[in-house]
Amino acid sequence: MLRNQEYETLHLADYKIYDYGQDFLDDQFKEVIQKVFAVDTLAIGSPVYWHSINGLVRNFLDRQYGVVTDQLVGKKLYFIFQGSAPTQEVLEMGDYTMCRYAGLYGMDYLGMVNN
Numbered sequence: 391m392l393r394n395q396e397y398e399t400l401h402l403a404d405y406k407i408y409d410y411g412q413d414f415l416d417d418q419f420k421e422v423i424q425k426v427f428a429v430d431t432l433a434i435g436s437p438v439y440w441h442s443i444n445g446l447v448r449n450f451l452d453r454q455y456g457v458v459t460d461q462l463v464g465k466k467l468y469f470i471f472q473g474s475a476p477t478q479e480v481l482e483m484g485d486y487t488m489c490r491y492a493g494l495y496g497m498d499y500l501g502m503v504n505n
């Protein structure tokens with residue numbers, strides 16, 4: 391996926407991205423989403439926490455609601471989902487969420503990889 395590609399890794403844990411509905415001056419959501427708007431291909435990675443996508447990634451998707459209009463149209467999306475012992479249902483739900491996320495914003499979902 392990344393072979394021979396120039397890429398930048400962003401760790402959501404390094405940024406203050408508050409919950410949807412919160413409004414704090416030091417929020418860094420815009421900084422991160424602007425970087426996403428600038429690329430052709432996005433690979434989102436999440437650990438499995440509590441049988442789901444982790445809070446940081448889910449929150450990042452929540453925050454795009456109402457902000458993203460057509461900025462992601464045509465971008466390619468991959469999803470990397472890792473758990474210590476994820477069940478098939480969990481993997482399918484993560485894949486489904488990302489497929490719907492891509493569909494909502496006009497991205498081309500190229501699928502999930504998992505351990």
Ligand SMILES: Cc1cc2nc3c(=O)[nH]c(=O)nc-3n(C[C@H](O)[C@H](O)[C@H](O)COP(=O)(O)O)c2cc1C
Nearest residue numbers: 436437438439440441442472473474475476477480
């Ligand atoms: C709060 C928390 C909840 C977790 N819940 C699950 C879970 O429901 N299913 C699962 O397969 N792994 C679960 N894990 C394991 C993580 O997915 C795993 O630690 C993560 O993918 C990183 O892998 P590593 O510990 O080998 O680096 C959980 C870990 C944490 C910290």
